[in-house]
Amino acid sequence: xxxxxxxxxxxxxxxxxxxxxGLIGLRWLKDRSHWLVLIGVGLSLVFALLLFxxxxxxxxxxxxxxxxxxxxxxIDAGEGSWLNVSVxxxxxTCVMLFTVLSVSLMVVVYSVGYMRDHHGHAERGYERFFxxxxxxxxxxxxxxxxxxxxxxxxxxxxxxxxxxLLIGFYYEKPSAAAAAKKAFLVNRIGDFGFGLGxxxxxxxxxxxxYAAVFSMVEAGADATGEVLSTGRITTIALLLFCGxxxxxxxxxxxxxxxxxxxxxxxxxxxxxxxxxxxxxxYMVARCCVIFAASPVAMWIVGSIGAATALxxxxxxxxxxxxxxxxxxxxxxxxxxxxxxxxxxAFDSAIFHLYTHAFFKACLFLGAGSxxxxxxxxxxxxxxxxxxxxxxxxxxxxLIAGLALAGFPLLSAFWSKDEIIHAALxxxxxxxxWIGLLTALLTAFYTFxxxxxxxxxxxxxxxxxxxxxxxxxWMTVPLMVLAVGAVFAGYVGVTLFETSGFxxxxxxxxxxxxxxxxxxxxxxxxxxxxxxxxxxxxWLMWLSAGLAAFGIYTAWFFYRRxxxxxxxxxxxxxSIYRLFYNKYxxxxxxxxxxxxxxxxxxxxxxxxxxxxxxxxxxxxxxxPKAIGFGLKGWQxxxxxxxxxxxxxxxxxxxxxxxxxxx
Numbered sequence: 073x074x075x076x077x078x079x080x081x082x083x084x085x086x087x088x089x090x091x092x093x094g095l096i097g098l099r100w101l102k103d104r105s106h107w108l109v110l111i112g113v114g115l116s117l118v119f120a121l122l123l124f125x126x127x128x129x130x131x132x133x134x135x136x137x138x139x140x141x142x143x144x145x146x147i148d149a150g151e152g153s154w155l156n157v158s159v160x161x162x163x164x165t166c167v168m169l170f171t172v173l174s175v176s177l178m179v180v181v182y183s184v185g186y187m188r189d190h191h192g193h194a195e196r197g198y199e200r201f202f203x204x205x206x207x208x209x210x211x212x213x214x215x216x217x218x219x220x221x222x223x224x225x226x227x228x229x230x231x232x233x234x235x236x237l238l239i240g241f242y243y244e245k246p247s248a249a250a251a252a253k254k255a256f257l258v259n260r261i262g263d264f265g266f267g268l269g270x271x272x273x274x275x276x277x278x279x280x281x282y283a284a285v286f287s288m289v290e291a292g293a294d295a296t297g298e299v300l301s302t303g304r305i306t307t308i309a310l311l312l313f314c315g316x317x318x319x320x321x322x323x324x325x326x327x328x329x330x331x332x333x334x335x336x337x338x339x340x341x342x343x344x345x346x347x348x349x350x351x352x353x354y355m356v357a358r359c360c361v362i363f364a365a366s367p368v369a370m371w372i373v374g375s376i377g378a379a380t381a382l383x384x385x386x387x388x389x390x391x392x393x394x395x396x397x398x399x400x401x402x403x404x405x406x407x408x409x410x411x412x413x414x415x416x417a418f419d420s421a422i423f424h425l426y427t428h429a430f431f432k433a434c435l436f437l438g439a440g441s442x443x444x445x446x447x448x449x450x451x452x453x454x455x456x457x458x459x460x461x462x463x464x465x466x467x468x469x470l471i472a473g474l475a476l477a478g479f480p481l482l483s484a485f486w487s488k489d490e491i492i493h494a495a496l497x498x499x500x501x502x503x504x505w506i507g508l509l510t511a512l513l514t515a516f517y518t519f520x521x522x523x524x525x526x527x528x529x530x531x532x533x534x535x536x537x538x539x540x541x542x543x544x545w546m547t548v549p550l551m552v553l554a555v556g557a558v559f560a561g562y563v564g565v566t567l568f569e570t571s572g573f574x575x576x577x578x579x580x581x582x583x584x585x586x587x588x589x590x591x592x593x594x595x596x597x598x599x600x601x602x603x604x605x606x607x608x609x610w611l612m613w614l615s616a617g618l619a620a621f622g623i624y625t626a627w628f629f630y631r632r633x634x635x636x637x638x639x640x641x642x643x644x645x646s647i648y649r650l651f652y653n654k655y656x657x658x659x660x661x662x663x664x665x666x667x668x669x670x671x672x673x674x675x676x677x678x679x680x681x682x683x684x685x686x687x688x689x690x691x692x693x694x695p696k697a698i699g700f701g702l703k704g705w706q707x708x709x710x711x712x713x714x715x716x717x718x719x720x721x722x723x724x725x726x727x728x729x730x731x732x733x
Contacts, residue, residue, distance in 0.1 A: 075123065075126060075127075075141060075161050076141045076143070076159075078119050078120075078122055078123045078126070078161075079123070079141060079143075079159040079161055079217055080143065080159075081115075081116070081119050082116045082119050082120055082123065082169065082173075082213055082217065083116070083210050083213035083214050083217060084210075085111075085112040085113070085115045085116045085119075086109065086112045086113050086116055086206045086207075086209040086210045086213065087112075087206065087207065087210035088112055089108040089109040089110075089111065089112030089113070089206045090108075090109060090112075090202075090203045090204070090205070090206025090207045090210065091203075091206075092108045093105045093108050093109060093199055093202050093203040093206065094199075094203050097199035097202070097203065098199050101199070102194070102198075102199065103188075103193070103194035103198055105198065105199040105202050105203075106180065106183065106184045106198075106202050108202070108206075109180055109202045109203070109205055109206040109209075110177075110180050110181065110184075112206060112209075113173060113176055113177050113180050113206070113209055114177055116173050116209070116213065117170075117173040117174060117177055120166070120169040120170055120173050121170065123161060123165075123166055123169065124166040124169075124170060127161055127162065127163060127165075127166050128163075128166075128586065140158050140159070140160050140219040140220075140281065140282065140283050141158060141159050141160075141161065141219065142156045142157070142158045142219075143156070143157045143158060143159065144156070144157050145157075147222075155220070155222050155280060156219075156220065156281070157223060158218075158219030158220055158223065158281070159217040159218065159219045159223075160217065160218065160219040160282055160283075161217075162589075162590055163586045163587050163589065163590055164354075164357060164358060164422065164587060164590045165216055165217060167422060167426060167583075167586075167587065168216045168350075168354055168422075169213065169216055169217070171350075171425065171426050171429045172209070172212050172213065172216065172347055172429075173209070173213070174429075174556075175341075175342070175345050175347070175429045175430070175433045175553075176205075176208075176209045176212075176342060176347065178433060178437075178549035178552055178553055179205070179338045179341050179342045179345075179433065179437070179549070180202070180205055180338075181545060181548065181549050182338055182341075182437050182440070182545065182546050182549040182550075183201065183202070183205065183336075183338040184545045185542060185543045185544070185545030185546040186336065186337060186338055186440055186444060186545075186546060187201055187336065187338075197241065200241075201238075201241060201336070204234060204237045204238050204241070205238070205338075205342070207230075207234050207237070208231070208234035208235065208238060208342065208347070208348075209347075210230075211227055211230035211231045211233070211234050212227070212231055212347045212348070212351070213227075214226065214227035214230065215227030215228055215230075215231055215351055215354075216354065219281065219282055220279075220280045220281045220282055221270045221273055221274075221280040221282070221285070222270070222280045224355070224358075225266070225267065225270055228263065228266065228315065228319070228351065228355075229263065231319070231347075231348050231351060232256065232259045232260075232263065232319075232348075235255060235332075235343055235348050236252050236253075236255060236256045237252075238335050238336075238339040238342070238343070239251055239252040239255050239332045239334060239335040239339060239343075240252025240253070240334075240335070241335055241336055241339065242334070242335070242336075245334070247334050248334040248335065250331075250334075251328075251331040251332055251333075251334040251335070252334075252335075254327070254328050254331055255328040255329075255331070255332055258318060258325055258327060258328040259318045259319060259325075259328065260318075261314075261318060261325060262314045262315045262316070262317050262318020262319065262325050263315055263318060264314070265310075265311045265312075265313075265314025265315060266311065266312060266314055266315025266316075266318075267315075268311050268314075269308050269309075269310075269311030269312040269314070269315070270312075272304075272307065272308050272311060273285060273308055276294050276295065276300070276304060276308065277294060277295050278294075278295030279295070282358070285362075286359075286361040286362070288300070289305065289361050289362055289365055290361055292365075300365075302365075302366065305362060305365045305366050305369075306366040306368050306369050308362060309359075309362050309363050309365075309366045309369035310368075310369055310372065312355065312356070312359060312362070313356065313363075313369065313372070313373060315352065315355065316351075316352030316353070316355055316356050316410075317352065317376070318352070319348060319349065319351045319352040319355075320349050320350065320351065320352030320353055320406050320409075320410070321349055321380075321402075321403055321406060322352070322376050322377065322380045322406065322407065322410060323376055323379055323380045323383060324657070326380065326384070326403055326657075327657060327658055327661065329344070329349065329399055329402065329403060330396050330399040330400060330403075330654075332344075332399070333393070333395040333396055333399055336440075337395065337436060337437065337439060337440030337443060338437070338440065340395055340398075340399070340436050340439075340440075341432075341433045341436035341437050341440070342433075344398070344399060344402040344432060344436060345402075345428070345429045345430075345432045345433035345436065349402060349406055350406075350409075350425050350428075350429070352406075352410075353406065353409045353410065353413065353421060353422070353425050354422075354425070356373065356410070356413050357413060357418050357421060357422050357591075360413075360418045360590075360591055360594035361594050363413070363594070364416065364594035370413075370414050370415075370416065371414065371500065372414070373410055373413050373414035374410070374411050374413070374414020374415050374495070374500055374503055375414065375500075375503070376407075376410060376414075377406075377407045377408065377409065377410025377411035377412075377413065377414055377503075378407060378411045378414075378495075378503040378506040378507065379407070379506075380403060380404070380406065380407035380410070381403075381404045381405075381406075381407030381408050381411060381506065381507065381510045382404075382407070382506050382509065382510050382513075383403075383404075383407075383655070384400040384401070384402075384403035384404040384407065385400070385401075385404045385510045385513040385514055385517065386513065386651050387400045387651055387654050387655070388400035388401055388404065388513075388517040389513060389516065389517045389520075389651055390641075390648060390651040390652040391652075392451050392452050392453050393450055393451055393452075394439040394442065394443075394450045394451075394452055394521060394525065395436070395439050395443075395450055397517060397521050398432070398435050398436055398439060401432070401435075401476065401514065401517070401518070402432060404510060404514060405424070405428050405432070405476075407510075408424060408488060408491055408507065408510070409421045409424050409425055409428075409491075411491055411495060411503055411506075411507060412424060412490070412491035412494060412495075414500070414503070415491075415494045415495045415498045415500055415503065416494065416498065416594070417490060417491055417494035417495075418587075418591045418594060419583070419584045419587045419588070419591055420487065420490035420491050420494055420584075421491065422587060423486070423487040423490060423561075423583055423584070424484070424487035424488055424490070424491060426487070426560060426563075426583075427475070427483035427484050427486070427487045427557075427560045427561050428484065428487070429556075429560075430472075430475075430483065430553050430556030430557045430560045431471075431472040431473075431475035431476050431482075431483060431484065431553070431556070431557035431560075432472070432476070433553050434468055434469070434471070434472035434550060434553035434554050434556075434557055435469060435472045435473065435476065437546070437549060437550055437553065438465050438468055438469035438472065438550060439469075440546075441462065441465040441541075441542045441546055441547075441550065442455075442458060442462070442465060442525065444542055444546070445458075445461075445462060445465075445536070445539050445540055445541075445542065446532070446533055446536055446539075447533065447535055447536050449533040449536070452521060452524045452525045453524075454531075454533045455525065455531055455532050455533055455536075455539075456524060456525060456526075456527065456528040456529065456530065456531045457526070457527065457528050457529050457530035457531060457539075458525055458526045458530070458539050459526040459527065460530060460539070461530065461538060461539025461540060461541070462526075462539050462540070462541050462542075463541065464541055464542075464547045464550060464551065465541065465542065465547070465550065466526050467554070468547075468550040468551060468553070468554040469522065469526070469550075470522060470526075471554045471557050471558060472553070472554060472557045473518045473519060473521075473522050474557075475557040475558070476514060476518050477511075477514055477515035477518050477519065477619045477622060477623060478511050478514065478515065478615060478616070478618075478619040479515075479616075479619050479620070479623070480616045480619070482557060482558055482561065483556070483557055483558065483559070483560040483561035483562075484561065485561060485615075485616070485619075486561035486562075487561055488507075488511065488615070489611065489612055489615050491507060492504050492507040492508060492511070492611065492615060493611055495507055496611065508614070508615060508618060511615055511618050511619065511622075512618040512619075512621065512622045513622070514622070515618065515619045515620075515621070515622025515623050515626070516622040516623075516625055516626050517626075518626075519622070519623045519626035519627065520626045520629070520630055522626075523626055523627060523630040523631050524630055527631060528631070563583045
């Protein structure tokens, strides 16, 4: 099957499944509607693997810049130029498609069990939920496959719309409706800058095609052949990064992501693992040539990424809601990815995106399994000792938690440390130390959650008689994702090119070689620095030691001396409250932005209601009053009066004509 056919069917199949659910699901299939989306996403994954195989075979022989396939000419841009519907099939596209579709398939399978009550009956809106899932997967595939910035923007906005529908699935619940609205509005802020960046790209280069734009940036010239100014390319990069900050929830546009937990747990896994929140990381990696051309933009991307990683990790230390802990963990890991992008380790950032998808999806779905068994309760202070009654959930959650903590030989151990290595080897070396500190905090808060929720004596919320394992629809995806959490990192490890045990600590491997042509122009200098860092393995040992120390500290605090955390919280006082209240960012936005804008809206409403409407009332009231005064004549019904009025009017007209003749 040729590339063009594969590229068409990959996004189309989930969309067909979603459309069929809308057409026939409610009437005929009902609680079997999931099969349409499940088959669509499954076939898309098969086609994505075929695409991956074909691109891998062709990568050595074909210039990857020529891998843009025009499906049809869409909009006439004038002077013989067209804005086309085109797709780009290169290694980066293949990695993202495999990541998105594999995790999405597991989420769809899991949702079949999750979206039912304890008696196996489908929840209200079951068909609608799966239709939204199919639409979301279609939107993400279009975003990834886009061959130009216009199609990228359309996929970008469709992802935002789909996430709004999924987060607000329980729309009758006020908190869910508010969370969906918040996500939509905050993303609009970033998307406004993203749209301006695309406009500026068109004004500068005269095209929105990836290959053409990137080649001109590499040549340092615009559409007219003039030298491309550093200020212009920096502005373009920062405007594009605005969109990434919104979609990938970086400071200060991060506030929507924790509230997105109001949606069903499969939605949380889908949004936080491999799809929506990684769209910004993918976009910056796709535009690596643009960002690498601006040292200022790279510095800002790396700095914001490091700040977000540490910021979110400190908040996660004090949270008790499992899904919120994982949400702030996602923020932190996204910060790691942008840190890697900012220091030029584009391949390492995508590697971490890939490994993160499996263990984070497993953690979210594991939290959903706990929530399902605990009758909706997710606060870790309300239960403990669940590992006895939920062994599959516990062991898969433990494996994914070890991966998140960066435990040696699991997936994130390879990808996270590559980013830290690249940061320490470059001019922004202090960002690497922030990454190491964040790694320590990550291990601690992850196992704080695990030890409190799954260990100790069994304690259940009121109304729950016993902890029970979820059904196969939910446990099988957990096991598959747990396998990914263990082995996903080994695609980036060289197994046979070195001897002895040290091959385990050699991060360069097939994954990077596969992506190398995509990032070749952008990462020439950073890769040289990274190679120097890889010459020493002490950082690997240090990060492994930090992960082990964080796990041990969590065990000591919450299993051996559970009074210590309370004592620290009381002793730290304002610092603990600062972390627990999420640095009061939402309150600050409420005070500085929401309330003033609401008051301004009330003022505008008052002006419209009383001033504008008053003027309109006066304008309409004058002829109305005249008519009211004259209507008495019309209501008399006296023909003599009518005749007299006509005569007087006629005389006045004659007099006017004669005097002005």
